[in-house]
Amino acid sequence: MGKSPLLSVTGLSARVADEEIDILRGVDLAIRPGETHAIMGPNGSGKSTLAKVVAGHPTYETTGGSVALRGEDLLEMEPDERSQAGVFMAFQYPIAIPGVSIANFLRTALQARLEDGEELDLFDFQELLMERMELLEMDPAFAQRPVNDGFSGGEKKRNEILQMAVLKPALALMDETDSGLDIDALRVVAHGVNRLREENPEMAVLLITHYQRILNHVIPDVVHVMYRGRIVESGGPEVAMELEARGYEEYRKAHVA
Amino acid sequence: MSRIATSPGAASAEAIAPETERRGMAPAAQTGNLAPDPEWLTRRRAEAWAIQRATPFPSTRSEEWRYTDLARILPLDDLLPRGSGRPRVDGARGGAVHLPESVRCAIARDDDCAGRVIEMNGAVVSVELDPELASRGVVLDSLRRAAHTDPRVRAHLATEAVPATDGKFPALNAALWTDGVFLRVPRNVDIERPIRLNRWISRSGPATFSRILVLAEEHSRVSLVEEIQSPDLDRATLAHAAVELYARGGARVRYLSLQRLGHGAAWIANQRTLAEADSTLDTLNVALGGSFHRVDLNARLLGAGANSDMLGLYFGDEDQHFDFNTSQDHVAPHARSDLLYKGALDGAARGVFRGIIRVHEGAQRTDAYQTNRNLLLSEGAVATSLPNLEIGADDVRCSHGATVGQLDAEALFYLMSRGMSRERAERLVVTGFLGEVLGRLPFADVTGKVTREIETKLRATRTLRKTG
Numbered sequence: 001m002g003k004s005p006l007l008s009v010t011g012l013s014a015r016v017a018d019e020e021i022d023i024l025r026g027v028d029l030a031i032r033p034g035e036t037h038a039i040m041g042p043n044g045s046g047k048s049t050l051a052k053v054v055a056g057h058p059t060y061e062t063t064g065g066s067v068a069l070r071g072e073d074l075l076e077m078e079p080d081e082r083s084q085a086g087v088f089m090a091f092q093y094p095i096a097i098p099g100v101s102i103a104n105f106l107r108t109a110l111q112a113r114l115e116d117g118e119e120l121d122l123f124d125f126q127e128l129l130m131e132r133m134e135l136l137e138m139d140p141a142f143a144q145r146p147v148n149d150g151f152s153g154g155e156k157k158r159n160e161i162l163q164m165a166v167l168k169p170a171l172a173l174m175d176e177t178d179s180g181l182d183i184d185a186l187r188v189v190a191h192g193v194n195r196l197r198e199e200n201p202e203m204a205v206l207l208i209t210h211y212q213r214i215l216n217h218v219i220p221d222v223v224h225v226m227y228r229g230r231i232v233e234s235g236g237p238e239v240a241m242e243l244e245a246r247g248y249e250e251y252r253k254a255h256v257a
Numbered sequence: 258m259s260r261i262a263t264s265p266g267a268a269s270a271e272a273i274a275p276e277t278e279r280r281g282m283a284p285a286a287q288t289g290n291l292a293p294d295p296e297w298l299t300r301r302r303a304e305a306w307a308i309q310r311a312t313p314f315p316s317t318r319s320e321e322w323r324y325t326d327l328a329r330i331l332p333l334d335d336l337l338p339r340g341s342g343r344p345r346v347d348g349a350r351g352g353a354v355h356l357p358e359s360v361r362c363a364i365a366r367d368d369d370c371a372g373r374v375i376e377m378n379g380a381v382v383s384v385e386l387d388p389e390l391a392s393r394g395v396v397l398d399s400l401r402r403a404a405h406t407d408p409r410v411r412a413h414l415a416t417e418a419v420p421a422t423d424g425k426f427p428a429l430n431a432a433l434w435t436d437g438v439f440l441r442v443p444r445n446v447d448i449e450r451p452i453r454l455n456r457w458i459s460r461s462g463p464a465t466f467s468r469i470l471v472l473a474e475e476h477s478r479v480s481l482v483e484e485i486q487s488p489d490l491d492r493a494t495l496a497h498a499a500v501e502l503y504a505r506g507g508a509r510v511r512y513l514s515l516q517r518l519g520h521g522a523a524w525i526a527n528q529r530t531l532a533e534a535d536s537t538l539d540t541l542n543v544a545l546g547g548s549f550h551r552v553d554l555n556a557r558l559l560g561a562g563a564n565s566d567m568l569g570l571y572f573g574d575e576d577q578h579f580d581f582n583t584s585q586d587h588v589a590p591h592a593r594s595d596l597l598y599k600g601a602l603d604g605a606a607r608g609v610f611r612g613i614i615r616v617h618e619g620a621q622r623t624d625a626y627q628t629n630r631n632l633l634l635s636e637g638a639v640a641t642s643l644p645n646l647e648i649g650a651d652d653v654r655c656s657h658g659a660t661v662g663q664l665d666a667e668a669l670f671y672l673m674s675r676g677m678s679r680e681r682a683e684r685l686v687v688t689g690f691l692g693e694v695l696g697r698l699p700f701a702d703v704t705g706k707v708t709r710e711i712e713t714k715l716r717a718t719r720t721l722r723k724t725g
């Protein structure tokens with residue numbers, strides 16, 4: 001693993017802007033190209049906050065540390081610049097955009113990546129979209145539905161992965177994409193993620209999850225445990241197994257001690 | 258049948274008439290040399306004039322104008338055509354009429370149409386109709402001309418749907434209307450392509466008044482798409498329209514009004530729709546341009562099975578002021594009306610919506626809905642929404658609702674996290690928000706024009722904000 005990290009997070013602390021208490025309290029994390037990391041941790045430990053701070057959510061302000069992508073300071077960038085630099089976050093709770101179809105949404109997102117005056121080739125786009133929907137076993141008619149408007153929980157998650165498959169990020173932050181998916185859907189989504197990893201062996205994945213299940217399909221290189229705004233343990237896939245068996249009790253005790 | 262082209266460039270009543278004859282089209286209006294009004298009309302004008310004299314301009318003391326101070330918007334003393342101590346109505350002077358670039362451009366963007374009327378400064382200068390439709394008895398004409406030739410015009414103006422007694426502006430219109438459109442569709446005739454009306458106000462000056470009268474006989478179908486434009490005007494100038502739409506049993510009428518006036522222009526319309534049994538009478542009012550826009554829309558559901566979709570869309574910026582005053586009168590039982598007005602307001606724009614559903618006594622099984630939603634894009638924009646219900650029957654389904662909200666920061670982040678700039682993300686949210694309205698009455702060219710104009714306006718204000 002001689003490669004330099006794609007994403008490096010060092011000593012990162014962050015809070016909700018204008019609040020007093022840090023949610024992230026010194027997170028250290030380095031992900032190299034091609035690696036898949038999983039983060040597990042109890043509810044409220046700061047997993048989503050970490051993903052959102054990396055993606056540039058305006059609600060949070062960083063109070064220390066740094067976040068870099070390929071050595072470039074991400075914290076200085078607007079969310080759209082981070083996206084164009086290769087960051088993609090699959091939301092834990094995707095947002096509805098009434099009146100904007102998935103097709104229109106993705107077309108606009110791709111168009112935004114082009115230089116001024118350059119026009120997206122609509123045939124190529126249509127082809128890519130259809131191919132991606134097929135990969136994720138989605139009905140083509142779905143592309144005409146307004147983004148996340150009235151979607152079921154599972155449909156929303158699948159739609160996040162569709163966007164990821166179309167935008168082809170260098171770094172995919174997947175925040176509980178497995179929650180709310182039925183067993184078959186989980187398999188399809190995991191297959192989609194693996195396909196993207198095959199297509200682009202340099203793609204790095206940060207998978208936030210509560211369950212061991214998805215890690216049977218998308219095998220992680222490293223599993224981290226987050227507790228109260230810090231990464232308190234890192235190891236191989238066996239960490240996830242152990243957590244499944246014994247829960248977070250030991251961290252709680254350690255924290256109290 | 259191929260597209261009916263209006264000759265580009267110069268056109269005049271005289272020039273168009275021979276051409277239409279050559280193509281065997283219905284007779285064109287020749288407003289340049291109209292005979293004087295028939296005697297009955299002169300009398301009606303005088304009556305209306307007396308009514309308007311006795312009626313003051315609306316003020317903010319009246320409930321219906323509470324949020325719109327007309328005196329501050331329009332030079333009321335200087336509003337009317339000169340010397341209007343007694344009504345005198347001139348037709349257009351003859352001679353060449355040049356279609357301005359923006360009107361030509363608007364026409365070029367239209368999809369196919371079955372007929373077209375062009376009105377300039379309140380005078381009809383061109384009427385064209387698919388000859389096949391004319392041969393089946395469809396009448397599309399200048400209202401002024403039809404007042405001479407068509408007994409139905411007299412009959413209807415005598416029992417006007419928008420009578421002079423309705424208020425100051427209806428009275429002024431009844432006295433001073435210079436021209437307009439008469440459209441009659443005989444029983445069972447289905448006009449698939451829309452009829453178009455292009456209106457143009459060329460300069461600042463006294464108010465212009467015109468009328469639209471649509472009679473759709475039993476089981477006929479027709480759509481009328483109106484588009485009004487002007488350049489930016491240096492003085493506040495009013496254009497007023499009285500619109501009367503009748504759908505007889507089983508007929509379907511759709512009326513779309515697209516206001517794209519320039520700065521300084523004021524638009525006031527009194528619209529009434531009368532829907533008989535099993536008819537459909539849908540309307541869409543789009544307000545994009547002008548400095549002031551006021552629509553009073555009264556939908557009357559007169560027969561069982563009647564249905565009215567009432568749609569509205571507005572996008573205001575700078576100091577634009579839009580005011581919609583709607584009413585849904587359920588006179589007959591078993592009818593349905595569904596109103597959806599949505600607007601986005603930027604800059605220091607102001608939006609007022611006041612709507613009422615009136616379920617008359619005995620109008621059981623009424624389905625009536627009313628929704629007004631506003632999106633504020635700036636600190637300075639203001640929306641006022643006053644939905645209301647008045648229910649005189651017990652077995653009804655009615656709902657009304659209003660919202661005023663801001664751009665959702667979570668939605669913007671979501672879009673930006675996909676690589677869109679803030680401006681692009683805002684444009685997408687706004688067009689998506691307003692798109693719901695256009696989706697309900699899909700005319701591709703109207704949707705295209707409106708979407709483009711909204712995007713242009715958004716781009717303009719956002720760029721200003723950045724550099725300013």
Ligand SMILES: Nc1ncnc2c1ncn2[C@@H]1O[C@H](COP(=O)(O)OP(=O)(O)OP(=O)(O)O)[C@@H](O)[C@H]1O
Pocket residue numbers: 016023041042043044045046047048049050059092
């Ligand atoms: N916008 C916010 N406003 C207020 N509190 C917040 C906000 N975002 C996060 N928090 C708080 O920060 C803590 C961490 O939240 P976060 O969503 O990151 O947890 P999580 O690890 O993703 O939890 P879960 O497993 O339930 O998704 C929680 O206590 C949460 O209430």
Ligand SMILES: [Mg+2]
Pocket residue numbers: 047048049092175176
């Ligand atoms: Mg979370």
